[in-house]
Amino acid sequence: MTEATSDYARPTALPEALALLAAGPRTVLAGGTDLYPATQAQRLAGPLLDITALDGLAGITAGPDGLRIGAGTTWTALAEADLPPALVALQQAARLVGGRQIQNAGTLGGNLCNASPAADGVPPLLVLGAEVELASVRGVRRLPLERFVLGVRKTALAADELLTAVHIPAAALAGRSAFVKLGARAYLVISIAMVAVRIVAERGQVVEAALAVGACSAVARRLPAVEAALVGAPLSEVAARITEAEVAAALSPIADIRGTADYRLEAACVLLRRAVTQALPVEEPA
Structure with missing residues (x-):
């Protein structure tokens, strides 16, 4: 009713x-x-x-095609869910969104629709190849997240559509991930830079890498050239293969009151190296 x-x-x-x-x-x-x-x-x-009373808008369900995260799922629910290591980055981001009260009320769907360049949820979802589910009386459609967030406060959401869910493909549930952000303090702050990475490793080397940077451009971006450079790298050399030139080519860093473009570029590189190191599998002692 x-x-x-x-x-x-x-x-x-x-x-x-x-x-x-x-x-x-x-x-x-x-x-x-x-x-x-x-x-x-x-x-x-x-x-x-x-939309807070809509039945079925919140919650995480698993299926043969991957995970479905309802758009009304709160940051607290995400942080406390039992999820694969590939979603650790999303859970780490959830724990850094505002304070506890914000995490209890704020939703994943709202974070995406707000389309802030510093939206904490976007980089972790980009490295998971996430798609958004958009519903209207005309039907349901799905879009890759990178085609949904179009610019500052701008999305592909039509006036009669509602973002109802985020889908994570089964293939993206492999590997481990990490999220690192830089701000003036840990909580209640707009990020200067943030990164998410997901690494799949086999027999001591990287077989798949996904890296994304937020708060450095009008929209968060994947770094395909950097990702390609990491594939095949021995685990001991992964961080060293992240070069400033390749990161700069993908980002076109912005400058504002929180940081210059040069500072953001340097910060993004440092954060990426830290996140990659955190996401590497724990090597068993010989």
């Missing part, structure tokens, strides 16, 4: 929510951790679509 006024609606079923969006644009309210700080008014401007 829908709780609704002219400016506010809180449906309990997805078809109701999609019908409301089809009838006209509405601001979607989930955790509200981005919406509320963005206004100085006493109340959010309507019309609003509160």
Whole structure:
């Protein structure tokens, strides 16, 4: 049943929510951790679509094709879930999003739709080859995450669509991952740079590498040239193969009040080397 006024609606079923969006644009309210700080008014401007009561929007389910993470899943739920080592980066990011209150309320879907260059959830999902699930009365479509986040506060979400889930393919559940961010402090801060990496190793060398950097460009980016350079590397040489030139070619670092472009580039390289080292498998003693 829908709780609704002219400016506010809180449906309990997805078809109701999609019908409301089809009838006209509405601001979607989930955790509200981005919406509320963005206004100085006493109340959010309507019309609003509160999705916190939608059945089935939160939770993590496993299937033969991989994992499905509901868009309404909170950072706390992600951090505390029993997930494969390939998702450690996402869980590390979840523990660094704001303070505990923010983690309890903020959602993965909201983080992606807000499309901040410093969105903590994006780099860990990029190294997992994540896709977003977008629903409307016209049907459901899926997009690779890199085609969903288009720029600063800009996504491919249509006015009548709702981001309902994030999908992680089964192939991306291999290996280990790590997330490292740089800010003025550990919590409640916008990152100067952040990185996520996922490494698959066999017989002492890298067979697959995925690296992504956030907060250094208008959108977080994968680093395909750096990834290619790591494949085949002995584990002892992986960090040394991350060069500033290849990182710079992929990033086009931005400059703002938090850091210059040169500082961000240097920071990204250092963070990538740290994250790669953390993601390497633990070698058994001889």
